[in-house]
Amino acid sequence: MTSDAAPRHLHKAAIVVDELRSSLKLLGSIVVLAVVNSGSGLMLVLLATTAAGIVAGTLFAHRRWKATTYWVDDGALHYRSGIFTPDTKLVPLARVQSVDTTNAVLQRLFGVLELRVQVAGASDEEEIVLSAVTYEEAARLRRALGQPEPAPPDAIVRLGVRGLLLSALTGPQIAAGMSGIAAVYGLFDRVINVQKDGEGLLQGLHTTGEIVLVVAGLLTGGYLVSFAAGVVLFAGFEAERDGAILRVRRGLLSRRALSMPVARIDGVVIVEGLLRGPLGLASLQIESVSHGREDDVVKTLLPLVRRREAEAVIARLLPALTVAPGPLQGAPRRALRRFALRPILAGAVVGAAPGIALGGPGWLVLPALAAAGAAYGVRAYRATGVRVAGDIVVVREARRARRTLLVRRRRLQEHAVEHTPLQARAQLADVRVTVGSGGEGRARHIDRATADALSGALRPRALA
Amino acid sequence: MRPEPTEPLPPETLRMWFWSAVIAVAVLVAGALVLAASVGALMPWLPLGVAVAGAAYVALVPRVRLRRWRWRLDDEELDIVHGVWRVQRTIVPVTRIQHVSVQRTGWSDRFGLVSLHAYTAAGETDIPGLRRPQADELRDRILAQLRTPDDL
Numbered sequence: 001m002t003s004d005a006a007p008r009h010l011h012k013a014a015i016v017v018d019e020l021r022s023s024l025k026l027l028g029s030i031v032v033l034a035v036v037n038s039g040s041g042l043m044l045v046l047l048a049t050t051a052a053g054i055v056a057g058t059l060f061a062h063r064r065w066k067a068t069t070y071w072v073d074d075g076a077l078h079y080r081s082g083i084f085t086p087d088t089k090l091v092p093l094a095r096v097q098s099v100d101t102t103n104a105v106l107q108r109l110f111g112v113l114e115l116r117v118q119v120a121g122a123s124d125e126e127e128i129v130l131s132a133v134t135y136e137e138a139a140r141l142r143r144a145l146g147q148p149e150p151a152p153p154d155a156i157v158r159l160g161v162r163g164l165l166l167s168a169l170t171g172p173q174i175a176a177g178m179s180g181i182a183a184v185y186g187l188f189d190r191v192i193n194v195q196k197d198g199e200g201l202l203q204g205l206h207t208t209g210e211i212v213l214v215v216a217g218l219l220t221g222g223y224l225v226s227f228a229a230g231v232v233l234f235a236g237f238e239a240e241r242d243g244a245i246l247r248v249r250r251g252l253l254s255r256r257a258l259s260m261p262v263a264r265i266d267g268v269v270i271v272e273g274l275l276r277g278p279l280g281l282a283s284l285q286i287e288s289v290s291h292g293r294e295d296d297v298v299k300t301l302l303p304l305v306r307r308r309e310a311e312a313v314i315a316r317l318l319p320a321l322t323v324a325p326g327p328l329q330g331a332p333r334r335a336l337r338r339f340a341l342r343p344i345l346a347g348a349v350v351g352a353a354p355g356i357a358l359g360g361p362g363w364l365v366l367p368a369l370a371a372a373g374a375a376y377g378v379r380a381y382r383a384t385g386v387r388v389a390g391d392i393v394v395v396r397e398a399r400r401a402r403r404t405l406l407v408r409r410r411r412l413q414e415h416a417v418e419h420t421p422l423q424a425r426a427q428l429a430d431v432r433v434t435v436g437s438g439g440e441g442r443a444r445h446i447d448r449a450t451a452d453a454l455s456g457a458l459r460p461r462a463l464a
Numbered sequence: 465m466r467p468e469p470t471e472p473l474p475p476e477t478l479r480m481w482f483w484s485a486v487i488a489v490a491v492l493v494a495g496a497l498v499l500a501a502s503v504g505a506l507m508p509w510l511p512l513g514v515a516v517a518g519a520a521y522v523a524l525v526p527r528v529r530l531r532r533w534r535w536r537l538d539d540e541e542l543d544i545v546h547g548v549w550r551v552q553r554t555i556v557p558v559t560r561i562q563h564v565s566v567q568r569t570g571w572s573d574r575f576g577l578v579s580l581h582a583y584t585a586a587g588e589t590d591i592p593g594l595r596r597p598q599a600d601e602l603r604d605r606i607l608a609q610l611r612t613p614d615d616l
Contacts, residue, residue, distance in 0.1 A: 289585045412557070412560075413556070413557075413584040413585055413586035413587075414554055414555060414556040414557070414560065414586065414589065415554075416552050416554040416555065417552075417553045418547070418550055418551065418552045418553070419550070420550050421549070424551075434586045436585035437585075438587060452465075455466065455553075455555065456465060456466060459540065459541070460557055460559070
């Protein structure tokens with residue numbers, strides 16, 4: 001049997017996985033070029049170049065595989081890679097924050113998975129990623145890295161089919177969906193433009209009705225892409241805690257599993273998005289140093305939860321973040337106009353444009369947008385609040401989404417009390433708390449005395 | 465109640481900020497002159513306006529900034545108050561500081577100053593103008609307090 005200290009290679013599937021990954025990145029542009037130049041001799045050259053590129057890429061991936069080794073020795077994980085200038089990364093076991101695995105379709109074919117070792121404050125490039133190891137090797141490595149074996153869970157939360165569909169329907173993947181549809185549109189428009197001698201889709205539109213139809217089509221397409229992304233990312237979602245380890249599994253095509261000590265989790269954010277808030281729904285996100293630079297999907301503790309049950313679910317999965325029910329100290333009444341003034345002015349300025357351009361009925365947009373601004377301001381005023389409950393600090397704010405940050409007092413990296421002369425005159429201040437991931441909780445225009453009391457409660461001496 | 469920070473920045477910092485502001489305003493005025501030369505209607509009001517606003521900035525902002533800047537380090541926290549319009553009081557628990565660096569540039573050397581940067585997992589907090597012995601002493605005091613185990 002090989003010892004932990006002996007250097008090991010990745011599974012040979014890494015050659016295929018790495019090569020396919022780099023090839024897929026180029027595939028999109030190659031397809032566009034091939035379609036645009038179909039029928040010309042250039043297309044043959046393109047295809048020949050692509051084939052040569054794939055062969056060279058595979059040879060290169062093989063060399064890279066040969067040059068890549070890893071081992072656990074002297075209380076650290078070592079990772080040596082690089083063909084021309086070999087480099088060894090070293091992660092002390094005590095600094096390992098979590099071990100994530102991803103099992104995509106391609107990896108499933110070879111019976112391997114990708115293992116990602118998360119380290120505090122490291123970017124994606126700085127993390128150690130073993131792109132193909134067998135299940136047995138992953139289990140051995142987990143043990144060697146000091147991650148306990150899975151045990152029967154103390155608490156488990158699953159997302160059922162109904163929850164998954166609702167989460168995808170109301171999810172925040174809309175932005176991703178819109179950019180996806182814009183990319184697809186760009187591709188087709190470019191193709192159509194060339195095929196029709198410069199007459200693109202938009203140039204072919206003549207009436208307002210046609211433009212509205214195309215915009216509605218694009219929006220619907222974007223929403224459908226967003227829905228599909230939500231389903232693919234969060235299918236089979238389950239979060240469980242066994243002992244001191246939190247495990248999160250999710251994904252349809254690419255099955256991703258995260259496991260991290262609950263002690264490494266600084267806080268949780270309850271996010272009530274624009275679509276979810278009115279339905280009494282929210283999602284939960286983890287705040288931890290190891291996942292600070294990752295996107296919101298990776299940080300998801302639960303993609304959908306009833307808002308009134310959020311604190312109870314957090315208490316089950318992460319008992320250290322249990323917070324007793326109680327009201328937040330909100331912004332005083334005198335702060336209301338400060339919340340409302342800016343959005344009203346912004347609404348009025350934007351709303352004046354149609355009036356100036358069209359005159360007459362165009363001016364009706366101004367009061368409508370100013371009223372929308374006022375509603376936005378009142379919502380932010382009502383949402384704002386802070387609270388110290390035992391070892392937990394709660395900070396809530398509303399911008400587009402209403403965000404409630406629950407964070408362990410001892411894990412705050414810094415906090416700040418801020419005010420302008422105008423706020424000082426009204427005895428108001430903003431409070432900002434910062435967690436290790438770089439994430440912030442901000443409460444604006446709260447009473448100055450409340451802000452100072454919160455700051456006082458965060459003194460290390462007060463925590464002792 | 466936490467005491468207010470009382471340590472000011474040395475007066476050389478005002479000189480550094482003043483001359484930085486003078487150079488920035490001179491560049492802006494030159495840019496405004498070039499722009500006004502190519503768009504006749506802007507002459508002479510744009511360069512004049514930039515010069516007047518710049519002079520006010522140079523006369524006021526560095527002074528207010530220095531007057532506001534205060535810091536304090538005790539056995540628990542690094543406490544900083546700064547800001548010209550928006551006054552910020554930032555408090556960093558010393559146990560959260562991961563490492564400290566003292567940095568100098570050719571520009572700060574001209575004024576005999578260095579800057580101190582305290583890094584936490586979330587980012588960095590800076591004291592922009594300190595005399596070298598003072599910065600070294602401050603860095604050593606912070607490092608001496610970092611000898612406690614951190615559960616990051």
